[in-house]
Amino acid sequence: MSAPLPDHIDILRLARQGSKLVGRLSLDGMARFRQGILLQDDIVNTDQKPVLKDVLQEHQDIGFANIELEFGEDDEHNLFINGKAQASVYMTCQRCLEPMLVELDVSFLLGVVEDEARAGRLPGQYEPLVITGKSSSLPEIIEDELILSLPLVALHEVDQCSASTLMTSVSAKGRGKGDGQEDDKEENRLNNPFSVLSTLKKEGKKH
Numbered sequence: 180m181s182a183p184l185p186d187h188i189d190i191l192r193l194a195r196q197g198s199k200l201v202g203r204l205s206l207d208g209m210a211r212f213r214q215g216i217l218l219q220d221d222i223v224n225t226d227q228k229p230v231l232k233d234v235l236q237e238h239q240d241i242g243f244a245n246i247e248l249e250f251g252e253d254d255e256h257n258l259f260i261n262g263k264a265q266a267s268v269y270m271t272c273q274r275c276l277e278p279m280l281v282e283l284d285v286s287f288l289l290g291v292v293e294d295e296a297r298a299g300r301l302p303g304q305y306e307p308l309v310i311t312g313k314s315s316s317l318p319e320i321i322e323d324e325l326i327l328s329l330p331l332v333a334l335h336e337v338d339q340c341s342a343s344t345l346m347t348s349v350s351a352k353g354r355g356k357g358d359g360q361e362d363d364k365e366e367n368r369l370n371n372p373f374s375v376l377s378t379l380k381k382e383g384k385k386h
Contacts, residue, residue, distance in 0.1 A: 181245055187314045190291055193250040194258035200248040206266065207242070209322040215329050217269040217278055241267050244283075244321055258291040259305060264321050270333035275342035279335050285328035289320075 184202035193200070206213060244266040252258050263286045272279045290305025292298045298307035308320065334340070 184246060184317060186316065186318055188317050189313055190250070190260070190308075190310055190315050191258065191313070194252055194260070194291055196250070197252070198250045200246065200250075203243045203245050204318055204321055205243055206268075208318050209325070212322045212325050212329075215270070215326065216281075217271060241269075244325060246321060255302070257301060257305065260287075260289040260291060260308065260320075262287050262289065262321075262324070264324055264328075266325060270330070272335045272340060272342075273332050274334050275340050277335075277341060279333060279339075281330065281333060283325060283328045285324050287324050 181201065181203040184200055184204050186208070188200070244264050247263045249261040250259070251261070264283070265285075266283045268281050268283060269278045270281050271277070288305055289308040290298070290301040291308050291310060292301065293310060295309060298309055301307055
């Protein structure tokens, strides 16, 4: 298990020294990020508690983000942070409304500047990070990147979603044998290019 990282760091010093930080951060202090995910207390109180309890035990890093940060200075004397953050979180599947595990894995390259004017002059590969003092909040920096990595709509894979399974079952029961044959005929017609050509010719005769 990775060691915890400090909440506050001196980014300018670390970048000029070419330092590297590897460890983990708790998600507890990331209030904005936590608004977009399910918290552990919410998960274990659902109807899926017996199943999810085993899953939570297998994912010991839930509630934490694993971080790798490389600080440095490029040939043009731009200070940067080359980083990677990974986290396992739960979100609500928007199809079945049940909890689902989401693996977040985000890489980022930040150009460190001390004012907005310098931010506008950074090379295009850098995402500006404006710092205003000697000490910067590491959780806030990582939180921004994790928020951007969240899926806009969380959905189980179709074969893992209870709502998809239910809809497939209902659809299969509601389809009669005759309907299935008609569907097969229509599919064969569409897959036959000569059949499509024949249809176009018939339509042309109407004009």
